[in-house]
Amino acid sequence: xxxxxxxxxxxxxxxxxxxxxxxxxxxxxxxxxxxxxxxxxxxxxxxxxxxxxxxxxxxxxxxxxxxxxxxxxxxxxxxxxxxxxxxxxxxxxxxxxxxxxxxxxxxxxxxxxxxxxxxxxxxxxxxxxxxxxxxxxxxxxxxxxxxxxxxxxxxxxxxxxxxxxxxxxxxxxxxxxxxxxxxxxxxxxxxxxxxxxxxxxxxxxxxxxxxxxxxxxxxxxxxxxxxxxxxxxxxxxxxxxxxxxxxxxxxxxxxxxxxxxxxxxxxxxxxxxxxxxxxxxxxxxxxxxxxxxxx
Numbered sequence: 410x411x412x413x414x415x416x417x418x419x420x421x422x423x424x425x426x427x428x429x430x431x432x433x434x435x436x437x438x439x440x441x442x443x444x445x446x447x448x449x450x451x452x453x454x455x456x457x458x459x460x461x462x463x464x465x466x467x468x469x470x471x472x473x474x475x476x477x478x479x480x481x482x483x484x485x486x487x488x489x490x491x492x493x494x495x496x497x498x499x500x501x502x503x504x505x506x507x508x509x510x511x512x513x514x515x516x517x518x519x520x521x522x523x524x525x526x527x528x529x530x531x532x533x534x535x536x537x538x539x540x541x542x543x544x545x546x547x548x549x550x551x552x553x554x555x556x557x558x559x560x561x562x563x564x565x566x567x568x569x570x571x572x573x574x575x576x577x578x579x580x581x582x583x584x585x586x587x588x589x590x591x592x593x594x595x596x597x598x599x600x601x602x603x604x605x606x607x608x609x610x611x612x613x614x615x616x617x618x619x620x621x622x623x624x625x626x627x628x629x630x631x632x633x634x635x636x637x638x639x640x641x642x643x644x645x646x647x648x649x650x651x652x653x654x655x656x657x658x659x660x661x662x663x664x665x666x667x668x669x670x671x672x673x674x675x676x677x678x679x680x681x682x683x684x685x686x687x688x689x690x691x692x693x694x695x696x697x698x699x700x701x702x703x704x
Contacts, residue, residue: 438671445674449665452678456685460612461521463692467615468517470700475510490703491565502561509553516546517615520608540592540604544585547611551578565639573648577613580652584610602663609655617651618699619691626694658684 478486484503487494495503519539522528529536555578558571566574584607591600609616624647625631634641658681665677 441671442669442674445671445678448678449662449674449681452681452685453662456681456688457524459685459689459692463619463688463696464517464521464612464615466692466696466700467618468514470704471510471514471517473704476514479507490699499561502557505553505556505561509550509557512546512550512553516543516550516611519543519546520611523604524608544589544607547581547585547607550611551581554578566644567638567640569645570640570648573645573652574614577610577652580610580613580656581607602659606656606659609659610652612655613652616655617648619688619695620647620651621691622694622698623687623691626690 474490475487478484484495484507485497487506494506520543522539523536523543555575558574584603588600588603588607591597591603621644624633624643633643633646661677662681665674668674
């Protein structure tokens, strides 16, 4: 995910030590520990590649569908995907939704940039300013989402779905505040962790979309919910998983990084790899059914 950057000097020294006659050969425990660390790092990189590919497709969809409709002066086309998204004469809330969609595009691209260690190392000023913009955009987007749900109304789903989405907005506010405080205190180790948690929270709606598409593909249809009213127990479970599971996996990943046990690292890497494969299926289905056909 993030926080898997190594010191190149230490890495090079380790390689030299492995082949130097002045050093004894590695024990089985040392080899297993090294394998566990490599497996965890590889699984994190694989997760990022899958996530980045899926989110860039999603960002292209936002720009290609919503952006193109807006520039063409036809925002009513939003309603093909988002019922009651555009309401004629409701200038204020139409503007709120438009800003929300614009921020969704910006925050998707900026969030991925924040997770690339090379940018943080080589262009720290870009990382800092992009990070500040990301925090502000995340807070504004969450505020806009809450406003659309509880003030304007008409959002798809029932009361339970709105409560779950509101929980995600509160999670965004919390992670943003803690990430900012850690950066101000120059606790960059904690800052990176909370910045990743913020990215996961901001991506909650995206996780919901690919989770829903995975569920539909596996069951070969909408099982456990009504696609017309967009209500049902399956949507509640998928919504909770979309907002809670990524935070739990991040916690396990951070703990595995600090855990000297090779078994813990290998188990976490295995779970993260399986989760990435599930995400890949959901991304492929979402791209084929929802996103790419509308570009």
